[in-house]
Amino acid sequence: MSRTNRRNHRATADRERRVSVRGIRRDTPDFRKLGRTLLELARADAEARAQAQAQAQREPDAARDRGEEADDAA
Known part of the structure; x- marks a missing residue:
């Protein structure tokens, strides 16, 4: 088999990497760390909602500046 038809196993191994978390x-849980994380998640959620709004x-x-009619006017 020629070299051009062989698979690059090293590149395949990098793409199919498996991660294990234990x-x-x-x-006792670290409530301070959990609290900070919860606050940061709440801030990120509020910011995303404000940007969407x-x-x-x-x-x-x-649309109004371009002279287009709103769909609700129909």
């Missing part, structure tokens, strides 16, 4: 059992408000304004 938890460390502790006596701002985008939704801009789209009808842009």
Whole structure:
């Protein structure tokens, strides 16, 4: 078999990498770390919602500026 028809096993191994995560059992959870993570997730969610709302408000304004009718007017 020629070299051009062989598979590159090293590249295949990189693409099919498997990750295993194991938890460390502790006596008490780190509530401070959990709280910070929860706050950061809440901030990210609020920011994403605000951006989506701002985008939704801009789209009808842009359609009106171009002279297009809104779908609700029908």
